Structures are given as structure tokens and as C-alpha cells.
Amino acid sequence: MTRAILVRAHGGPEVLTLETVAVGAPGPGEIRVKNHAIGINFVDTYQRSGLYPVPLPFVAGNEGMGTITALGPEVTGFHLGQRVAYQGPVGAYADERLLPAARVVPVPDSIADETAAAALLKGTTAWYLLHETHRIKPGDTVLIHAAAGGTGHLLVQWAKALGARVIGTAGGPEKVALGRAAGADLMIDYRAGGFVDAVRAATNGRGVDVVYDGVGQSTFEGSLDCLRPRGLMVSFGNASGPVSIPRLMVLAEKGSLYLTRPTSAAYLGTPEALRTAAAALFAAIASGTLSVPIGHRYPLEAAAEAHRGLEARETTGAGVLLV
Ligand SMILES: NC(=O)c1ccc[n+]([C@@H]2O[C@H](COP(=O)([O-])OP(=O)(O)OC[C@H]3O[C@@H](n4cnc5c(N)ncnc54)[C@H](OP(=O)(O)O)[C@@H]3O)[C@@H](O)[C@H]2O)c1
Numbered sequence: 001m002t003r004a005i006l007v008r009a010h011g012g013p014e015v016l017t018l019e020t021v022a023v024g025a026p027g028p029g030e031i032r033v034k035n036h037a038i039g040i041n042f043v044d045t046y047q048r049s050g051l052y053p054v055p056l057p058f059v060a061g062n063e064g065m066g067t068i069t070a071l072g073p074e075v076t077g078f079h080l081g082q083r084v085a086y087q088g089p090v091g092a093y094a095d096e097r098l099l100p101a102a103r104v105v106p107v108p109d110s111i112a113d114e115t116a117a118a119a120l121l122k123g124t125t126a127w128y129l130l131h132e133t134h135r136i137k138p139g140d141t142v143l144i145h146a147a148a149g150g151t152g153h154l155l156v157q158w159a160k161a162l163g164a165r166v167i168g169t170a171g172g173p174e175k176v177a178l179g180r181a182a183g184a185d186l187m188i189d190y191r192a193g194g195f196v197d198a199v200r201a202a203t204n205g206r207g208v209d210v211v212y213d214g215v216g217q218s219t220f221e222g223s224l225d226c227l228r229p230r231g232l233m234v235s236f237g238n239a240s241g242p243v244s245i246p247r248l249m250v251l252a253e254k255g256s257l258y259l260t261r262p263t264s265a266a267y268l269g270t271p272e273a274l275r276t277a278a279a280a281l282f283a284a285i286a287s288g289t290l291s292v293p294i295g296h297r298y299p300l301e302a303a304a305e306a307h308r309g310l311e312a313r314e315t316t317g318a319g320v321l322l323v
Pocket residue numbers: 040041042043121122125146147148149150151152169170171172175214215218236237238239240241262263264265310311312313314315316317318
């Protein structure tokens with residue numbers, strides 16, 4: 001038996017309840033992992049609220065790090081006691097869990113437990129957004145929203161390391177300072193006012209090459225207005241609410257823009273793709289290219305408090321649950 005945070009009905013943070021559940025033995029292709037730390041991600045809140053459908057009941061959470069306690073039949077390339085991290089499927093908010101070996105990667109000795117738990121999902125997302133959704137080149141100018149958040153903070157650092165000029169947005173002076181410290185050339189406090197005029201001014205009216213927008217509803221229209229003709233809008237999340245597809249002609253009117261809504265499933269859905277992205281992430285952390293500040297630590301049983309803080313825009317960097 002193990003402690004786990006269950007969602008039995010969709011709703012606010014209060015639906016997250018601590019229960020005791022059976023873990024069982026791993027089936028074919030499965031691994032059992034004893035968690036050391038669990039990454040907190042905005043997607044966890046979408047699944048809890050029902051915005052992203054997951055059959056009820058389910059154990060919340062999509063990312064974690066721990067050691068292997070059992071290997072199912074047909075699992076190769078892993079051993080008992082090995083330090084590993086994983087992203088997806090749901091079930092991370094628990095002391096111990098089962099999951100497909102295909103979603104698990106080894107953690108190098110140089111990467112601390114909490115760092116691996118906090119960084120794998122957000123960091124591999126940053127990797128594919130900057131290397132595959134659009135391949136950043138030196139001289140690109142990019143706009144990154146929520147630049148002090150878990151994913152945004154990694155995007156800023158990595159985009160800078162790849163040679164981009166980075167404009168970031170964040171809510172409030174403390175977050176603006178964090179974005180600057182991460183390397184952003186210009187930070188805009190979009191809680192104090194709009195961001196479009198400031199981006200236009202900073203690019204001499206041209207607009208940016210790419211917008212990375214994980215905020216969604218409240219920034220989507222403005223983000224389109226920040227792009228240069230034929231620029232790329234990467235709408236990769238909906239922290240402020242889901243985006244409705246605009247009239248297709250909007251893209252024409254604003255300069256023959258490109259629009260994409262990427263997902264980890266489409267980019268990192270195979271074990272090979274996940275391993276490639278994870279290896280690049282861990283190498284970037286080990287070399288100092290990326291730092292992963294852990295802004296918030298909670299015990300497993302305080303998962304609801306963690307969700308409240310995340311949804312209230314009170315957090316910076318990445319958060320972890322500790323078991
Ligand atoms: N597509 C993918 O593959 C993928 C993978 C990972 C993450 N994501 C997306 O990336 C985004 C960031 O995820 P994360 O886990 O790293 O979260 P996070 O950035 O640490 O937290 C979300 C941030 O969004 C900003 N925000 C703006 N308006 C908000 C509102 N109304 N409510 C809540 N937050 C608001 C807040 O920063 P400010 O206060 O600075 O505005 C907040 O801190 C999410 O949309 C997530 O779904 C997508």
C-alpha cells in the first residue's frame with residue numbers, strides 16, 4: 001500500500017485527497033518507482049479541473065524522480081535501485097507508483113533528485129519548443145510569456161544560450177527581476193499594463209520572430225500583434241484559460257502568421273525522443289547552461305495548497321512535492 005493524492009471528482013484544489021492505495025506488481029513493460037520528489041506542473045491542474053479529460057478516479061501528477069523497486073517482465077535496460085525520472089502518464093502524486101518503462105529515463109549522478117523531478121517535463125518541453133517547434137538561431141528575437149514560471153524560466157535561459165534576443169513577460173516586479181536574472185534582454189511587467197506596445201518599441205516596430213505563449217486566453221491576441229510578418233505563434237499552454245481558435249483570416253490580417261499548438265505527446269511520445277530530449281536537458285543542467293530554481297517545496301499531503309498557489313500566480317520557478 002502507498003499514500004497517493006486522488007482525484008475522484010473534477011473541481012478545485014479541494015478535490016485532491018490523500019488516500020492509501022495498492023500499488024501492485026509491475027506488469028509487462030512496467031516499472032515500479034519509489035518517488036523521492038514529484039514535479040508540480042500546470043497540466044496537473046487542468047486534469048484536476050477536467051479541462052483535460054482523464055478518466056476518474058485517478059492519482060494526480062505527471063512527473064517525478066525516484067528509485068526502481070521492481071521491474072516487470074520484458075523490461076530491459078533498467079536495474080533495481082536505479083535513479084530514474086519520468087514524465088506521464090498520470091499517477092505521480094504518490095509515495096510509490098507503476099508506470100511504463102517507455103516514459104522513464106535514467107538520471108545521471110550529477111543531477112540532484114529534486115532537480116530531476118522539477119525539470120524533466122518542463123525542461124524537455126523547453127528543449128522541443130526551442131529545437132524542433134522552431135529551431136532557434138543566433139539573432140532570432142523571441143517573446144516568452146510567464147518568464148519567471150517553471151517552464152518559462154527554462155525557456156528564457158535556453159533561448160539565450162542558443163543566441164536569441166529574449167523579451168520576457170511576467171506578473172510583478174519580483175518575477176520581472178527573476179526573468180532578467182535568467183538572462184532576458186528585456187522584461188515587461190504585463191500585470192502593470194499591456195505588453196504589445198513595449199514589444200513593438202523594442203523591435204523598432206518589426207515584431208518578434210517567435211512567441212512562446214503558455215498563458216493562453218489572456219495573452220493570445222496580444223501575442224499575435226507582437227509577431228513580425230510570417231512570424232510563428234507557439235501557443236503551448238493555457239494557464240489563464242483555453243484559447244478559442246480565432247477566425248483563420250486573423251492570421252492573414254496580422255501578416256501571414258504561422259500558428260501551432262504543440263504537445264509533448266506529439267514531440268516526445270517515443271522512448272527515443274524522450275531520451276534525446278532528457279539527455280540534452282541533463283547535459284545543459286550539468287554544464288551550467290540551465291539552472292533549475294526550486295521555488296516551492298511541499299509535503300505530498302499539501303498538494304492542494306501547491307495547486308492553489310500555482311493557480312493564484314503566487315509561484316516562481318518550479319515546485320516539488322516531497323515524499
Ligand atoms: N504543450 C506542452 O508540451 C507543455 C508542457 C509543459 C507546460 N506547458 C504549459 O506551459 C505553461 C506553464 O506551465 P508551468 O507548469 O511551467 O507553470 P508556471 O509557468 O510555473 O505557472 C504558470 C504561470 O502562468 C502565468 N499566468 C498568467 N495568467 C495566469 C492565470 N490567469 N492563472 C494562472 N497563471 C497565470 C503566471 O505567471 P505570471 O504571474 O508571471 O503571469 C503563472 O506563474 C502552462 O500553460 C502549461 O500547460 C505545456
